[in-house]
Amino acid sequence: MQEKPDYQTLGPIDYLFNRFRKIRNYTTKLCAPLAPEDFVVQPIVDVSPPKWHLGHTTWFFENFILVPNHKGYKLFNKRYNYIFNSYYENAGDRILRSNRGNLSRPLLKDVLDYRKHVDQHLVELIGKLDLDSPLLGLIELGLQHEQQHQELLITDLKYIFGNNPLFPVYQENDGDIISEFSRETCSTNYEKIDGGIYQIGHQGNSFCYDNELGIHDVYIKEFSSRATLITNREFLEFINDKGYENHNLWLSEGFEWVKKHNITAPEYWFRKGENWVNYTLTGIKPIVLDAPVCHVSYYEADAFAQWKGERLATEFEREVSSKKIDSAGRWEWTNSAYLPYPGFKKADGALGEYNGKFMVNQMVLKGASTATSIGHSRPSYRNFFHPQLRWQYTGIRLTKNN
Ligand SMILES: [Fe+2]
Numbered sequence: 498m499q500e501k502p503d504y505q506t507l508g509p510i511d512y513l514f515n516r517f518r519k520i521r522n523y524t525t526k527l528c529a530p531l532a533p534e535d536f537v538v539q540p541i542v543d544v545s546p547p548k549w550h551l552g553h554t555t556w557f558f559e560n561f562i563l564v565p566n567h568k569g570y571k572l573f574n575k576r577y578n579y580i581f582n583s584y585y586e587n588a589g590d591r592i593l594r595s596n597r598g599n600l601s602r603p604l605l606k607d608v609l610d611y612r613k614h615v616d617q618h619l620v621e622l623i624g625k626l627d628l629d630s631p632l633l634g635l636i637e638l639g640l641q642h643e644q645q646h647q648e649l650l651i652t653d654l655k656y657i658f659g660n661n662p663l664f665p666v667y668q669e670n671d672g673d674i675i676s677e678f679s680r681e682t683c684s685t686n687y688e689k690i691d692g693g694i695y696q697i698g699h700q701g702n703s704f705c706y707d708n709e710l711g712i713h714d715v716y717i718k719e720f721s722s723r724a725t726l727i728t729n730r731e732f733l734e735f736i737n738d739k740g741y742e743n744h745n746l747w748l749s750e751g752f753e754w755v756k757k758h759n760i761t762a763p764e765y766w767f768r769k770g771e772n773w774v775n776y777t778l779t780g781i782k783p784i785v786l787d788a789p790v791c792h793v794s795y796y797e798a799d800a801f802a803q804w805k806g807e808r809l810a811t812e813f814e815r816e817v818s819s820k821k822i823d824s825a826g827r828w829e830w831t832n833s834a835y836l837p838y839p840g841f842k843k844a845d846g847a848l849g850e851y852n853g854k855f856m857v858n859q860m861v862l863k864g865a866s867t868a869t870s871i872g873h874s875r876p877s878y879r880n881f882f883h884p885q886l887r888w889q890y891t892g893i894r895l896t897k898n899n
Contacts, residue, residue, distance in 0.1 A: 513623055513636060520640050520647075521616055523870070524554060525609070527650050527674065530667055536605050539598025540660050543886060544653045549581070549597045552608045554643045555615045556581035560588060561848065562635055563615065567622045573614045574603070587847035637704050638848070644870040648889075651675055651778075651868040656888045659765050659776040667778040676867055677777050677890075678788055684725050688821050689899065692719035695817050698838055699877040708852040709877040711840030715813045719899045722810060722818045726789035726827055727801065727893040733773070733786070735801050736762060746803040751796030754885050764792035764887045789827050789892045795860045795884035798830040798893045808832065810896040812879065815863040819876040824864030827892030828880055835859040835881040859883050866890035 507515060528536070528547055536548040545553075556577060563570045572578075580600060582591035592600075603611075619636070626632055658665045668674045698712035699705035741761050744752050754760065765776040766784070773784050793801075802808050810818065812833035837856050843849035859881040865874035868890055874880075882889060 552581040644873045648868045666780045686724040687721040711838035723895045730786040732790040746800040794887040807895040812861040828862040
């Protein structure tokens with residue numbers, strides 16, 4: 498986790514310098530436990546190799562900030578646009594997402610040199626900026642983007658190691674780099690949230706993504722939210738009650754997914770004799786019963802809520818309840834489809850592709866996870882994933898009607 502630099506004492510430019518260095522260094526620090534062989538693996542299309550994350554976040558700064566704004570800037574390698582462009586049609590042709598794991602070249606050393614080259618020029622550029630420069634906002638976007646990839650880097654690494662039969666250990670002790678075992682007090686308390694008309698969306702001048710804008714009123718009926726996340730102990734009761742086999746609990750698509758992939762437990766859970774164990778960043782460990790259940794899909798979260806006779810919150814309910822109930826270290830599936838807010842406007846050009854074009858067939862998640870950088874999330878933050886995906890730190894909070 499990173500310290501939060503003090504905006505007030507440093508002033509905007511020094512604050513940005515400080516923040517830029519810390520965030521960029523944190524990405525490479527996350528890779529410190531890796532061996533060269535670990536940097537290239539792509540076990541499934543959703544998981545990108547660590548080397549690609551290192552290059553892509555650097556390309557983002559180079560392509561969107563340095564190339565158009567830093568006079569005389571020379572590309573580190575003009576062929577990198579093809580391999581490190583992720584999904585920006587406006588930025589030209591690119592390697593297929595599924596082929597990122599084929600990139601034995603460039604060497605890791607070359608990608609680290611690329612990072613140094615771009616960082617050096619970014620620092621030069623920041624030094625020349627006026628306080629009212631629009632580039633300050635663009636650089637902040639680059640940093641927020643880097644933080645999103647830091648979280649992906651951790652979850653992708655976990656998937657790479659957690660699907661290697663040797664189950665490599667990323668960190669010796671929980672908390673050396675990432676704390677996975679945040680414990681919730683096992684409680685079934687509920688917080689009542691008053692009904693009424695609430696303003697939804699990001700307010701104020703601080704950074705937000707375009708998908709949080711378009712502030713609008715939403716009527717919310719009084720409801721109650723569980724004060725704590727669902728624990729492994731509770732999820733185990735669902736498993737032992739044959740929850741995965743009871744089609745009455747499942748959405749049709751969800752039950753098809755369970756049958757097709759023979760799903761019997763959250764991602765990374767394995768049977769060891771009579772007991773369940775799970776892969777963690779510290780290796781295979783017994784399930785911590787009082788920790789929040791993690792690595793579940795939307796389908797599992799919804800089926801679990803059905804089993805309890807309750808439901809998942811809408812993204813609007815969860816934004817409102819965040820004033821009373823903090824997130825406890827897991828992204829929480831909501832039952833809201835990821836759609837544009839009324840008044841949503843995407844930016845012109847390539848950066849308009851950042852969020853808007855993904856607003857179909859995905860569900861919104863609220864909160865933050867143990868892998869989310871400090872200060873990166875907020876109540877209006879809208880994370881989104883396809884309903885079957887579960888390699889992120891995704892958990893369950895229940896809601897009930899009053
Ligand atoms: Fe990206």
